[in-house]
Amino acid sequence: MVPTQAEIDAYHEDGAVCLRGVIDEVWIERLREGVAADMAEPGPHVEIYTKESDPGLFFNDFDIWRHVPQMRAFALEGPCAAIAGALTRSSAITFFYDQIFVKEPGTTGLTRWHQDQPYMAVDGSDLCSNWIPLDPITPETTLEFVRGSHRWGRWFAPFDAMLDGSRHPGTVFERCPDIEAARGDYDIVSWELEPGDCIFFQGLIVHQGRNNPRRDVRRRTLTHRWLGDDARVILRDPPAEFPKFPTALATGEPFDTDPQYPVVWRA
Ligand SMILES: O=C(O)CCC(=O)C(=O)O
Secondary structure, three states, rough: OOOOOHHHHHHHHHHHEEEEOOOOOOHHHHHHHHHHHHHHOOOOOEEEOHHHOOOOEEEEEHHHHHOOOOHHHHHHOOOHHHHHHHHOOOOOOEEEEEEEEOOOOOOOEEEEOOOOOEEEOOOOOOOOEEEEEEEOOOOOOEEEEOOOHOOOOEEOEEEEOOOOOOOOOOOOOOOOOOOOOHHHHHOEOOOOOEEEEEEEEEEOOOEEEOEOOOOOOOOEEEEEEEEEOOOOOOOOOOOOOOOOOOOOOOOOHHHHHHHOEEEEEEE
């Protein structure tokens, strides 16, 4: 699948674009198997945000491709790296990591308004994520974006709202405004999706993942983080949350000099 010029323009202008029918049913079924395998035997960094007494279950895991073969095959051989390459107009795409968000029926865990890139030791504008639903997504369960916010030139402090509410203690980032309290002031965009559809978005766009108040459908989603031409390591103090696994890379280096971050696509 090659994005159209209009889709490439939307990615740059809006910061997020929804591409329809880009992942076939065979991949979707393998990814569902991959989620089940990871939930049965999660990786070392898994986080469960719901408490025993909460309704539903909010399960979040990272770097699943390292221990689940279906996730590895999809990351390295699936269609998303090429799409990220076209959208970022890069000559090569390096795979940073994958992440799953499972919100079982009745889960009240919002993934609150945030930017992704401040959580990562990544500098540059060619950090591109994709969000792949494995269940139908409706307005109440979707991912929402503040259109064009990746061009604000602002970096918002990471926070651990879902675990303990703590915020990044450094001073390099400013605090994210309370977008939820003033939704009408922002140009918020979202889509309804079917399995096979995929949203691609830029690393600095402000976004929020909704709950799963529905009783009849699970909300299983898979995200990949792709690094295009200008992405470089930036080490901050305190260190970024990602990468989770240690690396010897230094500020200014491209990620692909560490084999943990394979180049998976070239133009
Ligand atoms: O699915 C969600 O709730 C949040 C997803 C997200 O924030 C991301 O993939 O960056």
